[in-house]
Amino acid sequence: xxxxxxxxxxxxxxxxxxxxxxxxxxxxxxxxxxxxxxxxxxxxxxxxxxxxxxxxxxxxxxxxxxxxxxxxxxxxxxxxxxxxxxxxxxxxxxxxxxxxxxxxxxxxxxxxxxxxxxxxxxxxxxxxxxxxxxxxxxxxxxxxxxxxxxxxxxxxxxxxxxxxxxxxxxxxxxxxxxxxxxxxxxxxxxxxxxxxxxxxxxxxxxxxxxxxxxxxxxxxxxxxxxxxxxxxxxxxxxxxxxxxxxxxxxxxxxxxxxxxxxxxxxxxxxxxxxxxxxxxxxxxxxxxxxxxxxxxxxxxxxxxxxx
Amino acid sequence: xxxxxxxxxxxxxxxxxxxxxxxxxxxxxxxxxxxxxxxxxxxxxxxxxxxxxxxxxxxxxxxxxxxxxxxxxxxxxxxxxxxxxxxxxxxxxxxxxxxxxxxxxxxxxxxxxxxxxxxxxxxxxxxxxxxxxxxxxxxxxxxxxxxxxxxxxxxxxxxxxxxxxxxxxxxxxxxxxxxxxxxxxxxxxxxxxxxxxxxxxxxxxxxxxxxxxxxxxxxxxxxxxxxxxxxxxxxxxxxxxxxxxxxxxxxxxxxx
Numbered sequence: 001x002x003x004x005x006x007x008x009x010x011x012x013x014x015x016x017x018x019x020x021x022x023x024x025x026x027x028x029x030x031x032x033x034x035x036x037x038x039x040x041x042x043x044x045x046x047x048x049x050x051x052x053x054x055x056x057x058x059x060x061x062x063x064x065x066x067x068x069x070x071x072x073x074x075x076x077x078x079x080x081x082x083x084x085x086x087x088x089x090x091x092x093x094x095x096x097x098x099x100x101x102x103x104x105x106x107x108x109x110x111x112x113x114x115x116x117x118x119x120x121x122x123x124x125x126x127x128x129x130x131x132x133x134x135x136x137x138x139x140x141x142x143x144x145x146x147x148x149x150x151x152x153x154x155x156x157x158x159x160x161x162x163x164x165x166x167x168x169x170x171x172x173x174x175x176x177x178x179x180x181x182x183x184x185x186x187x188x189x190x191x192x193x194x195x196x197x198x199x200x201x202x203x204x205x206x207x208x209x210x211x212x213x214x215x216x217x218x219x220x221x222x223x224x225x226x227x228x229x230x231x232x233x234x235x236x237x238x239x240x241x242x243x244x245x246x247x248x249x250x251x252x253x254x255x256x257x258x259x260x261x262x263x264x265x266x267x268x269x270x271x272x273x274x275x276x277x278x279x280x281x282x283x284x285x286x287x288x289x290x291x292x293x294x295x296x297x298x299x300x301x302x303x304x305x306x307x
Numbered sequence: 308x309x310x311x312x313x314x315x316x317x318x319x320x321x322x323x324x325x326x327x328x329x330x331x332x333x334x335x336x337x338x339x340x341x342x343x344x345x346x347x348x349x350x351x352x353x354x355x356x357x358x359x360x361x362x363x364x365x366x367x368x369x370x371x372x373x374x375x376x377x378x379x380x381x382x383x384x385x386x387x388x389x390x391x392x393x394x395x396x397x398x399x400x401x402x403x404x405x406x407x408x409x410x411x412x413x414x415x416x417x418x419x420x421x422x423x424x425x426x427x428x429x430x431x432x433x434x435x436x437x438x439x440x441x442x443x444x445x446x447x448x449x450x451x452x453x454x455x456x457x458x459x460x461x462x463x464x465x466x467x468x469x470x471x472x473x474x475x476x477x478x479x480x481x482x483x484x485x486x487x488x489x490x491x492x493x494x495x496x497x498x499x500x501x502x503x504x505x506x507x508x509x510x511x512x513x514x515x516x517x518x519x520x521x522x523x524x525x526x527x528x529x530x531x532x533x534x535x536x537x538x539x540x541x542x543x544x545x546x547x548x549x550x551x552x553x554x555x556x557x558x559x560x561x562x563x
Contacts, residue, residue: 003347004492006526006528009493010492060549062549067552067553067554067557068553070557231543238534240545242530243347250552253552296461298455299386300458
């Protein structure tokens with residue numbers, strides 16, 4: 001069944017959109033990542049113009065994140081104070097990141113910087129996570145010593161403005177999540193993604209949060225980032241297709257519920273192994289795109305308007 | 308007043324009484340639709356261009372029909388290898404690029420033998436010359452722009468927007484002709500023009516033009532207009548819809 005999309009200006013199959021939405025929503029609920037790094041390339045692949053794919057992808061991620069956060073919140077795995085501190089840092093960071101993006105664009109190096117930083121980040125984070133979680137899983141499998149400290153104490157615990165994050169079982173300086181949120185805000189503005197796939201490992205390894213709480217809290221933060229992206233894209237570029245988003249939404253909100261259920265059954269280490277594999281796969285695909293000569297070197301963009 | 312009327316009458320009579328300087332063919336044509344309406348079930352459309360030729364005198368008659376969409380300004384980018392990776396590097400702007408372009412003819416264009424007319428009226432993809440916007444007016448063409456110009460044609464052909472199908476103009480009997488053009492589902496909205504040319508042994512013997520509109524209707528039009536005219540409200544509504552859907556799904560799943 002075909003439907004015409006008024007902003008993307010093409011006709012696509014309804015069931016394909018429901019399927020794409022469902023698959024991305026499932027991964028979103030499972031790992032706490034927004035899924036923007038999956039939905040945007042998938043939409044471009046089926047012929048949606050790039051700006052519309054970015055704006056509409058963001059709207060779809062708002063819905064799947066809301067759905068996922070509510071499911072996590074009922075199970076007590078959302079640390080709202082932590083999420084708010086991360087969001088505050090993220091908003092400042094993305095403001096600065098947008099400014100840096102404009103400066104890079106002026107210098108004409110933006111494409112190279114974005115492409116390289118994407119691949120380097122995905123590769124490093126995916127690789128480190130995979131090594132850590134796979135070895136944890138291996139140790140557990142061999143029945144080694146299970147008890148370990150929640151986290152190591154070092155100089156960062158001497159920082160001022162200490163806050164108690166009950167759900168995360170942490171008593172740390174608010175400056176830490178603020179800095180993490182800020183750094184991810186800068187990166188996501190430059191790279192044009194929500195940053196969930198960087199935020200999740202950062203919360204696990206830098207802040208020392210339990211994996212289950214990380215997912216709910218990351219989704220909480222993703223809602224704010226993607227809601228602001230949706231609004232800005234609609235306002236500045238008129239590139240949000242609500243008809244397309246609604247079809248993706250129906251699939252993704254359902255997928256997110258199933259993803260959340262599955263994530264509750266899995267152990268933290270297993271989730272981390274799977275997420276690291278997903279991050280590595282996306283990084284590899286991007287690297288291949290960059291290194292192999294494309295079949296078509298030329299592309300067209302409308303001047304003074306949308307695609 | 309009387310004098311003006313007399314003058315008019317005189318001119319009219321003089322015109323009628325004047326012997327035929329040259330014999331003239333008669334050409335008339337029309338379109339099956341004046342409006343292509345894009346609705347939610349739109350998957351592409353077709354349009355029939357038809358007409359009649361009454362030849363006057365000897366010679367082989369050819370009908371060529373050009374259907375062109377609204378002009379666009381495009382930036383063509385080329386990927387190049389920088390430090391071993393492929394990124395967008397060079398770019399070239401063009402103006403006056405038809406969003407859609409299709410041509411139909413009774414014979415292959417090269418057999419009709421009217422190259423000078425084709426070039427002047429931009430008949431055929433080979434005659435299509437998007438304007439190089441990087442050049443100052445009147446400057447000689449820039450050879451570096453050629454691959455960019457070729458890319459426009461190649462990419463538009465791939466999207467089905469340039470000459471999607473090689474359509475012939477067919478004659479039904481001695482006088483009536485018809486040609487059917489296809490619009491893919493990604494057809495750009497705007498005003499289109501169908502130009503019908505009649506050639507007699509490669510000489511232009513008549514021309515006719517009709518306008519055609521491609522526009523969104525119903526819900527499609529409403530959403531498109533809302534996004535254009537009220538972008539801030541539209542953005543807030545988009546976020547609200549997303550939150551409502553997410554919330555709704557969570558509530559439904561709790562009960563289930």
